Amino acid sequence: MSELHDECGVIGLYSTDTSVDIVEETYLSLYALQHRGQVGAGIAVNQNGTIRYYKDHGMIPEALPEKELARLGNGRIALGHVKYSSGGTQVDHENLAPLVMRYIKGQLALCLNGALTNYHELREELHQGAAIFQSNGDTEIIAYLIASARINASTIEEAVQQAVKKLKGAYAIALMSPSKLIGVRDPMGIRPLCYGKIGTSYVIASESCVFDSMGGEFIRDIEPGEMLVIDDEGVHSYRENCGGKTAICMFEYIFFSRPDSVINGVSVNLSRQRAGRLLAQQHPVEADVVCGVPDCGIESAIGYAMESGILYATGLIKNKYIGRAFNNRKRNSEYLMRIKLNALKNNVNGKRVIVIDDSIVKGKTSRHIVSLLRQAGASEVHMRIASPPFRCPCYLNSDTTSKENLIAATKTTEEICAYMGADSLGFLSVESLKELAKESNLSFCDACFTGNYPLDVSDTSREDKYSKKIES
Numbered sequence: 001m002s003e004l005h006d007e008c009g010v011i012g013l014y015s016t017d018t019s020v021d022i023v024e025e026t027y028l029s030l031y032a033l034q035h036r037g038q039v040g041a042g043i044a045v046n047q048n049g050t051i052r053y054y055k056d057h058g059m060i061p062e063a064l065p066e067k068e069l070a071r072l073g074n075g076r077i078a079l080g081h082v083k084y085s086s087g088g089t090q091v092d093h094e095n096l097a098p099l100v101m102r103y104i105k106g107q108l109a110l111c112l113n114g115a116l117t118n119y120h121e122l123r124e125e126l127h128q129g130a131a132i133f134q135s136n137g138d139t140e141i142i143a144y145l146i147a148s149a150r151i152n153a154s155t156i157e158e159a160v161q162q163a164v165k166k167l168k169g170a171y172a173i174a175l176m177s178p179s180k181l182i183g184v185r186d187p188m189g190i191r192p193l194c195y196g197k198i199g200t201s202y203v204i205a206s207e208s209c210v211f212d213s214m215g216g217e218f219i220r221d222i223e224p225g226e227m228l229v230i231d232d233e234g235v236h237s238y239r240e241n242c243g244g245k246t247a248i249c250m251f252e253y254i255f256f257s258r259p260d261s262v263i264n265g266v267s268v269n270l271s272r273q274r275a276g277r278l279l280a281q282q283h284p285v286e287a288d289v290v291c292g293v294p295d296c297g298i299e300s301a302i303g304y305a306m307e308s309g310i311l312y313a314t315g316l317i318k319n320k321y322i323g324r325a326f327n328n329r330k331r332n333s334e335y336l337m338r339i340k341l342n343a344l345k346n347n348v349n350g351k352r353v354i355v356i357d358d359s360i361v362k363g364k365t366s367r368h369i370v371s372l373l374r375q376a377g378a379s380e381v382h383m384r385i386a387s388p389p390f391r392c393p394c395y396l397n398s399d400t401t402s403k404e405n406l407i408a409a410t411k412t413t414e415e416i417c418a419y420m421g422a423d424s425l426g427f428l429s430v431e432s433l434k435e436l437a438k439e440s441n442l443s444f445c446d447a448c449f450t451g452n453y454p455l456d457v458s459d460t461s462r463e464d465k466y467s468k469k470i471e472s
């Protein structure tokens with residue numbers, strides 16, 4: 001139960017059959033990405049070049065009520081987005097996606113998962129050209145760059161390729177022109193993006209679990225740097241930005257993605273189980289049961305149990321029915337945490353418990369978990385973490401935590417263990433990370449554990465990014 005928040009999720013559908021209810025298909029598919037963002041959701045549909053959209057705060061059912069979706073009508077191309085908070089700030093309505101804009105060639109809709117590391121530079125450049133922004137997000141910058149490039153470019157593909165050449169950072173983009181659906185993944189492949197089919201629709205999505213949950217067919221990952229264009233002529237791949245050094249986000253395997261997704265040829269579920277097995281080898285301890293912190297610690301706990309031979313048991317129950325409104329309540333956080341997570345007394349009372357979580361960010365949740373297990377009667381609580389100490393902020397996703405908030409940036413393992421009140425604490429070693437996705441021949445980003453950022457992050461203070469909005 002990481003204190004790190006999820007990423008955003010993007011989806012785009014192109015139907016070859018006009019009888020398909022594409023809004024309904026997008027709405028249902030979006031549910032498979034709900035874990036990537038719960039702050040807002042939106043859908044845009046394109047009917048012969050006219051784009052209608054609806055977006056609002058909250059989880060999908062709350063943000064996208066039936067009566068609003070009915071007003072969107074139907075079409076052959078659609079985009080969907082689930083949003084997580086950028087920079088930990090409250091998300092204004094104009095920062096929700098899809099972003100729909102009118103420009104010289106008609107309408108354009110766009111949604112993004114990722115974060116630009118040259119946001120300030122690009123925004124300043126556009127400001128100097130008298131650009132007027134509605135939002136303070138990266139999506140609008142990208143839309144502006146595409147619209148500007150389109151003035152001289154002969155096709156939307158050319159305009160997108162020119163625009164993305166100016167971007168630095170992590171991005172998985174789904175965009176819709178009057179007649180095309182386009183997906184673009186950053187050259188390092190930091191954020192995931194794949195494509196497949198659902199019925200007669202071609203689909204671009206953040207994760208492959210979309211295809212399983214809709215009874216569709218996963219075709220392949222969009223390659224780092226690749227642009228995929230879907231139109232009436234079929235699927236076209238543009239690879240002129242492919243072939244460079246990759247930096248696939250390791251945290252997709254540890255936390256962001258759903259366990260039933262396969263990213264870059266690596267099963268997220270198997271990757272987490274492998275982390276659990278490695279933890280058991282690196283930090284063995286005598287105990288009666290192993291339990292996982294829902295949701296992302298579960299698979300690693302199963303791996304730990306398999307490797308150690310210690311019984312796996314459900315030790316913690318997560319309340320799955322909590323939405324944004326609950327998270328915004330002004331109660332003390334201890335109280336809220338108790339409602340979100342509870343210990344299962346029958347399985348831990350009088351037992352020596354190993355509890356596995358995916359990561360520790362601030363440490364407060366881990367401390368609460370140890371306390372819950374002790375109150376439920378656990379005689380010993382040994383915390384094991386299926387990732388190395390999280391020491392450095394990530395500037396490449398939508399929710400950047402500052403270094404002061406990272407407990408492992410300032411405390412040793414022993415100090416963190418004492419703070420949590422656990423009997424012992426063990427992290428996965430940094431060297432083990434390469435084992436988690438060993439089937440892939442791509443290179444990975446592990447900067448939040450090592451500080452080795454794959455690109456320049458000196459222009460990336462999210463706080464500055466948002467205060468800049470007020471100044472301007």
Ligand code: SF4
Pocket residue numbers: 190248249250251252393394395396397445446447448449
């Ligand atoms: S710094 Fe961490 S969370 Fe950010 S992209 Fe790299 S591995 Fe992923």
